[in-house]
Amino acid sequence: MNQIKIAPSLLAADFGNLQRDVEMVNQSEATWHHLDIMDGVFVPNISYGMPIVKTISKFASKPLDTHLMIVDPDRYIQTFADLGVYMLTVHYEACTHLHRTIQAIKAAGMKAGVALNPHTNVELLKNIIGDLDLVLIMSVNPGFGGQSFILNTYEKIRTLKQMIKENKASTLIEVDGGVSMDNAGKLIEAGADVLVAGSSVFRSKNPSETIAELAQVSIS
Numbered sequence: 001m002n003q004i005k006i007a008p009s010l011l012a013a014d015f016g017n018l019q020r021d022v023e024m025v026n027q028s029e030a031t032w033h034h035l036d037i038m039d040g041v042f043v044p045n046i047s048y049g050m051p052i053v054k055t056i057s058k059f060a061s062k063p064l065d066t067h068l069m070i071v072d073p074d075r076y077i078q079t080f081a082d083l084g085v086y087m088l089t090v091h092y093e094a095c096t097h098l099h100r101t102i103q104a105i106k107a108a109g110m111k112a113g114v115a116l117n118p119h120t121n122v123e124l125l126k127n128i129i130g131d132l133d134l135v136l137i138m139s140v141n142p143g144f145g146g147q148s149f150i151l152n153t154y155e156k157i158r159t160l161k162q163m164i165k166e167n168k169a170s171t172l173i174e175v176d177g178g179v180s181m182d183n184a185g186k187l188i189e190a191g192a193d194v195l196v197a198g199s200s201v202f203r204s205k206n207p208s209e210t211i212a213e214l215a216q217v218s219i220s
Contacts, residue, residue: 003215005031005195007033007034008207010033010036011034011198012203018059026060026061029216031194032065033060033064036067036069043143047069054083066086069091073095081110085110086111087112088111090102091117093116093120102114113134114135115136115138122135125163126167132169137156137173139179157191160191161190175196181214185217
């Protein structure tokens with residue numbers, strides 16, 4: 001079994017010490033830096049934009065896993081490619097022509113992901129699963145950090161994992177929202193490949209140690 005990937009969410013970092021926190025992730029057992037881009041329209045919050053992503057990319061030595069919680073994401077695909085983003089994830093609910101958006105992300109040289117809100121059925125990705133590098137299951141309602149984990153997430157992961165196997169796809173399953181040591185094992189058991197952790201990492205006494213503990217969680 002491949003080791004679980006950990007993608008600490010920099011939304012929970014200390015923005016007064018952003019370089020320090022990015023470099024902590026660089027030196028940790030994390031796989032990716034997770035960036036949350038919110039526009040105040042698709043979700044009821046605004047996070048940060050291109051200048052911050054540019055700063056993060058300057059200090060980051062690990063790939064940028066970027067989650068767009070914005071309307072009309074097609075407008076910014078090339079911009080994020082130019083900023084050095086590795087994985088660009090758009091929301092199913094924000095894309096009228098999802099297949100075209102996915103192809104545009106790949107044409108720009110990035111890996112392509114699709115995120116699903118808690119109420120969105122994974123079956124809706126059946127016809128496109130083979131084109132996706134990643135599916136991001138939101139285990140809280142997007143827009144704010146520190147929310148409680150939604151329990152039907154486990155069933156969604158299991159259903160999605162089965163769909164990926166049936167289509168002989170190599171799509172990764174990422175989970176974002178309320179992820180901690182309390183549920184990491186169950187998420188991996190259900191079929192998660194990538195865990196996004198924000199508050200549970202950056203609010204811990206030793207963030208680097210917490211990342212290491214999450215990375216070493218097994219199904220046992």
